[in-house]
Amino acid sequence: MRSWLLVPADKEKALKEASLARADVVVLDMARAASDEAKLHTRLTVRDWLMSHRQQVTSSRAFSRWVRIGPVSSPQWRSDIEAALEGAPDGVMLAECSHIEEVKNLAAALYELEGRAGIRANSTRIVPELGASPVAALALRAFAEELHPRVSGLTWDPAALGRSLGARRMRGPGGLWTDPLAMVRAQVLLAAHAQGLEVLEAPFRDRRDEEGAARAYAAARADGFTGMLAIHPSQIEGINAAFRPTSDEIAEAREIVGLFALNPNAGQVGFRGRHVGQKELAQAKALLGEE
Numbered sequence: 001m002r003s004w005l006l007v008p009a010d011k012e013k014a015l016k017e018a019s020l021a022r023a024d025v026v027v028l029d030m031a032r033a034a035s036d037e038a039k040l041h042t043r044l045t046v047r048d049w050l051m052s053h054r055q056q057v058t059s060s061r062a063f064s065r066w067v068r069i070g071p072v073s074s075p076q077w078r079s080d081i082e083a084a085l086e087g088a089p090d091g092v093m094l095a096e097c098s099h100i101e102e103v104k105n106l107a108a109a110l111y112e113l114e115g116r117a118g119i120r121a122n123s124t125r126i127v128p129e130l131g132a133s134p135v136a137a138l139a140l141r142a143f144a145e146e147l148h149p150r151v152s153g154l155t156w157d158p159a160a161l162g163r164s165l166g167a168r169r170m171r172g173p174g175g176l177w178t179d180p181l182a183m184v185r186a187q188v189l190l191a192a193h194a195q196g197l198e199v200l201e202a203p204f205r206d207r208r209d210e211e212g213a214a215r216a217y218a219a220a221r222a223d224g225f226t227g228m229l230a231i232h233p234s235q236i237e238g239i240n241a242a243f244r245p246t247s248d249e250i251a252e253a254r255e256i257v258g259l260f261a262l263n264p265n266a267g268q269v270g271f272r273g274r275h276v277g278q279k280e281l282a283q284a285k286a287l288l289g290e291e
Contacts, residue, residue: 001025001064002227002243003236004200008032009067010042015049019063021233022240026063030080031070031095039076043083050087064090066127071096072105081106085113090125091152096160097128098136100143107148125152127200130191131184132160140184144191153198155229156188159205175212189224196279203229217242245287253284 005023007014009030018026028046050065067084069092070077081092094106103126110124128151131137143154158181162170165180172178177185185202192199201220204213213235220228221242228239245253259269260281268277 001198003239004066004227004229005233005236006068006203006229006231009046009049010034010038012045015045017233019053021236023063023230023233023236024227024240025066025090027066027068027093027229028084028089029068030084031068039079043080047083047087050084050089054088066091066093068093068095071098072102073098078109081109082113085110085117085119085124088117088119088124092124092126093155094126094128096132096136096157097130098133099139100146100148103128103148103151107150110150122150124150126150127153127155127198129155129157129160130188132157133164134161137161137180137184137187140187140191143188144194147195147197151195151197153200153226154188154192154195155200156184156202158185158202175215193224196282198226199224201225201228203231204235205231207232207234214238214242249287253287256280256284257288257290 001024003023004025004027005018005021006027006029007018009015009028010032015028018028028049030042030046034042046067050067053065065087067080067089069080069084071094073096084092092106092110094102097103106126110126111121113119114121114124126148128143130143131140158170158177161167161181161184167178167180170178170181176182189199201216204216206212217228217238227243230236230239256269256271256276259271259276260266263269268275271280
């Protein structure tokens with residue numbers, strides 16, 4: 001899934017536009033701070049939106065429906081996820097995830113709520129946002145070693161990390177991430193690939209800088225990210241184009257799948273002067289849209 005559109009769950013206009021944006025994934029952002037009264041309204045809105053788009057997605061698979069909730073250290077995350085699960089989202093993005101225990105806590109809550117809502121057990125996936133503080137950034141290695149089976153991808157939040165550092169900038173000359181942010185970005189990328197997961201680049205937040213956005217999309221694709229977050233529907237086309245497989249990549253994937261089809265019991269096969277295994281086969285099938 002290439003493009004992930006973050007939609008403020010408390011903005012009616014944004015919610016109406018979300019389903020028409022041609023994003024692979026629409027993420028309703030419930031993590032925004034608000035009063036108890038406003039939160040209640042947002043929860044009802046999210047539940048209704050998810051329910052009203054459930055049949056469309058089930059029948060046509062136009063886009064996946066996710067929600068983003070605040071960290072498990074916040075007082076409102078449990079109520080947010082309870083409301084969201086009534087609409088059976090495909091997954092949950094966990095903001096400011098600091099350690100693996102928080103993923104386990106969310107997974108346990110999802111299991112309970114899936115049963116209550118009549119949703120198939122363990123079907124709701126998780127993508128944690130990592131490295132939002134210096135402490136969280138220094139604990140990233142653990143995410144490359146062991147993760148809950150619900151976790152389908154990883155991402156990061158440079159804006160939260162920048163605030164935590166008191167940084168006055170996030171990017172330097174040429175749009176490159178500053179050193180602390182680049183270090184976290186690289187670790188999240190490596191952890192995801194170590195686990196064979198999707199890995200999402202953080203959104204490019206300056207909507208006025210179209211050239212900078214194009215560079216960011218291309219850099220994310222070139223560096224090994226599998227998709228990217230967007231903060232506005234106008235960014236979706238650029239992200240989809242940047243992450244679209246090339247003809248050479250499609251041909252290579254078909255060749256790998258074909259070689260394993262000829263050698264169904266092989267753990268590895270020879271391919272263009274090197275050996276490829278089950279990981280490369282899974283990546284090739286994913287690129288071709290196969291199971």
